[in-house]
Amino acid sequence: MQGIQKQIRQLLDDLNGLLVAHFYQKDEIVEIADFSGDSLELAKKASFSEKNLIVFCGVGFMGQSVKILAPQKNVIMPKIACCSMARMVSSDYYDNSIALLEKYGISKEEILPITYINSNADVKAKVGQMNGLVCTSSNAKKIFDFARKQGKKIFFLPDKCLGENLAKTDALKSAILGIDGKEKILEADVICYNGFCSVHQLFTPFDVEFFREKYPDILIVVHPECRPEVVQMADFIGSTSQIIQYVASLPPSQKVAVGTESNLVNRLRPLHNGTKNTFVLSATIPECPTMNETNLNDVFEVIKAYKNHRPYNQISIDPQTADFAKKALDRMLELS
Numbered sequence: 001m002q003g004i005q006k007q008i009r010q011l012l013d014d015l016n017g018l019l020v021a022h023f024y025q026k027d028e029i030v031e032i033a034d035f036s037g038d039s040l041e042l043a044k045k046a047s048f049s050e051k052n053l054i055v056f057c058g059v060g061f062m063g064q065s066v067k068i069l070a071p072q073k074n075v076i077m078p079k080i081a082c083c084s085m086a087r088m089v090s091s092d093y094y095d096n097s098i099a100l101l102e103k104y105g106i107s108k109e110e111i112l113p114i115t116y117i118n119s120n121a122d123v124k125a126k127v128g129q130m131n132g133l134v135c136t137s138s139n140a141k142k143i144f145d146f147a148r149k150q151g152k153k154i155f156f157l158p159d160k161c162l163g164e165n166l167a168k169t170d171a172l173k174s175a176i177l178g179i180d181g182k183e184k185i186l187e188a189d190v191i192c193y194n195g196f197c198s199v200h201q202l203f204t205p206f207d208v209e210f211f212r213e214k215y216p217d218i219l220i221v222v223h224p225e226c227r228p229e230v231v232q233m234a235d236f237i238g239s240t241s242q243i244i245q246y247v248a249s250l251p252p253s254q255k256v257a258v259g260t261e262s263n264l265v266n267r268l269r270p271l272h273n274g275t276k277n278t279f280v281l282s283a284t285i286p287e288c289p290t291m292n293e294t295n296l297n298d299v300f301e302v303i304k305a306y307k308n309h310r311p312y313n314q315i316s317i318d319p320q321t322a323d324f325a326k327k328a329l330d331r332m333l334e335l336s
Contacts, residue, residue, distance in 0.1 A: 078298035138239035158195030222259035
């Protein structure tokens with residue numbers, strides 16, 4: 001362990017703090033974290049922890065999720081980096097979307113909003129006010145199954161790809177607000193907001209064809225945030241945690257190309273007899289720029305400042321916003 005890593009661990013011991021890191025963080029961060037995982041897994045572990053100080057290495061909405069679920073905890077982030085997908089929708093954009101649906105003749109009472117966890121607290125609060133839910137990529141199918149039984153149109157945001165892929169799984173009609181016309185919107189069972197993940201958009205059918213031509217027996221594994229045409233070509237589709245479990249279950253000799261963030265893919269499996277059998281499903285490096293903003297020095301400085309009573313990058317949420325956002329999160333947790 002490097003000197004700065006030892007200093008970080010000592011500060012955490014002194015403050016009885018918990019360091020958590022998303023799977024997409026740099027190796028140097030994941031190596032010293034108490035827990036690494038996907039966004040919901042980390043939020044749950046952090047909020048249930050006995051420790052009062054949570055140091056969250058990830059992007060802003062993730063730190064917010066901890067604060068929403070456990071408002072009594074102090075949550076600090078080395079970098080309050082912003083997920084590009086989460087930035088694509090705000091509470092104002094949400095209101096404008098609902099207003100457009102109402103203009104088309106769909107009343108609020110006919111809509112059940114579902115927001116992907118990759119959204120900020122103000123958007124989760126708007127969803128909570130309309131008795132909607134949050135979902136993650138791992139529990140989205142279960143949330144969708146519940147939503148279908150409510151007899152309403154599903155308004156899914158912000159990721160159009162995940163929304164479309166979920167709709168295809170259940171043979172539901174989908175449409176994208178702002179792209180498709182009024183008639184298609186009115187016919188749709190699932191209305192998707194026009195957002196996306198900049199990393200998962202990088203994977204294309206050409207990439208799949210390239211790897212299958214080069215390695216005929218290769219397996220293609222992708223995240224459901226990928227384009228629908230890529231998802232339809234895959235052998236396995238799953239959340240970050242599900243991808244990790246699936247790849248770990250494969251024989252070491254089995255070649256696999258994975259369509260998700262490169263930091264994660266590169267640590268999935270070691271070489272097998274000196275041969276690389278795990279590949280990133282892209283000719284370019286699909287690295288999330290905001291997830292890669294955080295480094296060891298950032299972690300050290302934010303904890304040191306907290307210890308010296310000069311805290312910064314503390315997560316705080318307006319109580320009313322937090323209350324409605326928690327309702328949307330709690331509905332998800334009850335179902336999953």
